[in-house]
Amino acid sequence: MRKENExxxxxxxxxxxxxxxxxxxxxxxxxxxVLNREGRILQVNASAVHTLHRPAPILLNAExxxxxxxxxxxxxxxALGRCFTDDAKTREEINLRAAEERLVPVVLYMTRYTPAxxxxxxMCLAIARDISESQRKELDLLRFYNVAQYTVxxxxxxxxxxxxxYVNPAFEKACGFAKEELIGKNPSxxxxxxxxxxxxxxxxxxxxxxxxxxxxxxxxxxxxEPFFTHLLISPIIDAKGDIIGFFGVHRDITQQRNxxxxxxxAQKMESIGLLAAGLAHEVGNPLxxxxxxxxxxxxxxxxxxxxxxxxxxxxxISRISRIIRDLVDFSRRSSYEVQLTDVNKRLxxxxxxxxxxxxxxxxxxxxxxxxxxxxxxxxxxxIEQVFINMLINAVDAIHEDAATREPERRKRGEIVVTSSLNxxxxxxxxxxxxxxxxxxxxxxxxxxxYTTKRVxxxxxxxxxxxxxxxxxxxxxxxxxxxxxEGTKFTIMLPMTS
Numbered sequence: 001m002r003k004e005n006e007x008x009x010x011x012x013x014x015x016x017x018x019x020x021x022x023x024x025x026x027x028x029x030x031x032x033x034v035l036n037r038e039g040r041i042l043q044v045n046a047s048a049v050h051t052l053h054r055p056a057p058i059l060l061n062a063e064x065x066x067x068x069x070x071x072x073x074x075x076x077x078x079a080l081g082r083c084f085t086d087d088a089k090t091r092e093e094i095n096l097r098a099a100e101e102r103l104v105p106v107v108l109y110m111t112r113y114t115p116a117x118x119x120x121x122x123m124c125l126a127i128a129r130d131i132s133e134s135q136r137k138e139l140d141l142l143r144f145y146n147v148a149q150y151t152v153x154x155x156x157x158x159x160x161x162x163x164x165x166y167v168n169p170a171f172e173k174a175c176g177f178a179k180e181e182l183i184g185k186n187p188s189x190x191x192x193x194x195x196x197x198x199x200x201x202x203x204x205x206x207x208x209x210x211x212x213x214x215x216x217x218x219x220x221x222x223x224x225e226p227f228f229t230h231l232l233i234s235p236i237i238d239a240k241g242d243i244i245g246f247f248g249v250h251r252d253i254t255q256q257r258n259x260x261x262x263x264x265x266a267q268k269m270e271s272i273g274l275l276a277a278g279l280a281h282e283v284g285n286p287l288x289x290x291x292x293x294x295x296x297x298x299x300x301x302x303x304x305x306x307x308x309x310x311x312x313x314x315x316x317i318s319r320i321s322r323i324i325r326d327l328v329d330f331s332r333r334s335s336y337e338v339q340l341t342d343v344n345k346r347l348x349x350x351x352x353x354x355x356x357x358x359x360x361x362x363x364x365x366x367x368x369x370x371x372x373x374x375x376x377x378x379x380x381x382x383i384e385q386v387f388i389n390m391l392i393n394a395v396d397a398i399h400e401d402a403a404t405r406e407p408e409r410r411k412r413g414e415i416v417v418t419s420s421l422n423x424x425x426x427x428x429x430x431x432x433x434x435x436x437x438x439x440x441x442x443x444x445x446x447x448x449x450y451t452t453k454r455v456x457x458x459x460x461x462x463x464x465x466x467x468x469x470x471x472x473x474x475x476x477x478x479x480x481x482x483x484x485e486g487t488k489f490t491i492m493l494p495m496t497s
Contacts, residue, residue: 020125031096031106031128039064039080042123051130053099064126069095069103076108083110083124096128105131154229154250157236160243162186162204174229174252176222187248192218192226207233207246216253227254280324287324291317340375341383343426343493344419350387351417357392359399363413370420376493382469389462390430390489391415397434397487404435424495431488437481445479 025032025045031052034043044059052059052067059067068076072094079090089111095103106128113125148155154171158164164182172179175190182189195217206213213233218226229250236245294317298310351365398413405411411433418429437445446467470477474494481487 028127031130033064033126033128035064035080035110035124035126037084037122037124039077048128051098051104052096053102067096069097071095079108079110080124083112084122087112093131105135107131154252156182156187156248156250158187158246158248160245162246165245171250174221174227174250175219190219190221192220194218203233207235208243210235210237210243227252228257229253283320284324287317287320291321338377338379341378341380342373342375343378343383343428344369344373346380346384347387347417347419347428350384350391353388354391354395357395360395363395363398363415366414366416368416368418370418373419373421373426374495376426376473376495378473378493379469383473386466386469386491387428387430389466391417393462394430394432394434394487397432397436399434401433401435401484421495426493426495428491428493429488430491431486433486436483436485436487437479438483442479442481446477 020034020043022043022045025043026047028045029047031048032043032045033041033048036042041059041062041064044056048059049056064080065073065076072092075092076094079092082088083090089109092108092110093105094108095105098104109127109129110124113123148166148168151168152170154174155166155168156164156171157166164185164187167179167182172182175182177190203213203215212235214231216228216230218228221227230253231251232249234247234249235243236247238244291314294310294314298307298314301307301310347369348367351367354360355365394415395413398415402410402413414433416429416431418427420427446463467477470491470493476492478490478492479487480490
């Protein structure tokens with residue numbers, strides 16, 4: 001450092017100042033100021049002039065506090081005092097005022113400096129680091145972080161080796177795993193195993209080449225349920241052009257897949273329905289002839305063995321006729337009129353019909369029906385048939401459960417029927433404490449001819465027909481079941497059916 005008692009500033013002004021070699025300060029990228037005890041600027045470097053857009057003659061001999069945004073002036077003054085009195089090296093985050101009232105956020109470092117021994121005055125070297133760019137990046141990062149955290153789409157980020165380093169809450173919700181269980185793991189932890197190795201090799205080859213991969217995949221939730229997503233994977237590339245990780249965006253299409261399956265199911269039902277009328281004609285007429293011949297033989301024959309076999313044939317003919325009748329009922333457009341229907345009344349009548357059956361004698365029926373339900377536009381006989389089908393299934397489930405248990409382990413059978421109004425939706429539930437349905441069978445129970453009963457005890461059409469009737473009223477029918485504990489069917493009907 002050297003002293004100049006008089007220095008000529010650009011424009012002809014003379015000031016007394018202590019000068020650090022200008023070449024030294026000007027090579028520094030940060031804003032540099034030399035201040036006296038009063039905070040007056042004795043020297044500035046080129047970066048300060050450039051960043052603040054203020055010429056050197058304006059800055060020199062001015063009070064530094066005039067460059068500080070008013071909200072930070074007190075903070076600066078206290079820091080300057082500590083610099084001289086406590087010999088402290090201070091660090092403050094403040095805003096400086098550039099030309100045209102533009103604010104420049106800086107980190108201001110200040111330290112006391114004593115010049116050559118012959119000079120007793122002490123000075124403060126203030127270095128201000130412009131953090132505008134870093135603050136902008138932090139703000140961008142914060143914005144992107146919030147987008148990632150609060151988007152409904154599951155997001156994941158992996159490192160170059162495919163290990164997970166970030167998942168958002170939507171991802172945790174979709175797969176059922178907590179973030180802590182996924183960090184550091186390979187995404188195969190929630191893989192379904194349904195895709196061949198060649199599928200993943202092709203995907204990996206694409207993204208490691210720096211290209212975006214898009215496809216549909218099936219994953220597996222923590223509870224084992226499948227979930228389907230439309231996945232986009234993009235490589236994360238640094239400033240050097242190197243891949244440092246991968247960014248995956250999922251769009252949950254599980255509901256879409258379920259709707260597609262329902263559509264396929266509806267189309268299958270429609271196809272079977274179209275066949276039903278022809279089947280009824282082609283099979284029904286010969287069946288009538290066979291039935292007549294059986295009855296004739298029964299009247300003529302006296303042989304016990306023959307009569308026994310003829311009765312067996314007659315019962316099987318009745319079973320075939322019942323199947324055909326159910327098929328025709330489903331396939332044929334209803335000729336019944338839609339009427340305003342008291343659903344609670346129809347539920348009660350269905351219970352009374354089923355209650356008198358032989359299997360239902362030891363079963364308790366419990367009704368919990370909402371009062372003052374408005375009537376719905378339905379076909380009364382059809383909706384009652386749905387209730388009867390559900391109740392008969394419940395009775396059979398309880399009866400089968402009792403047959404598999406030792407007498408001392410049998411539980412009293414119970415069927416609970418409820419109705420309630422939820423906003424504009426009428427909700428009806430029919431539950432039992434019977435044998436329940438095996439988990440793998442649950443998705444199939446509304447398929448035609450599918451039954452869990454023993455051969456000869458069910459046609460496999462009751463729930464199929466019921467499903468079609470409820471759908472025709474723009475309603476839904478779902479099932480919850482646990483093997484060994486029971487089953488509950490839930491019917492939901494809009495009040496504008």
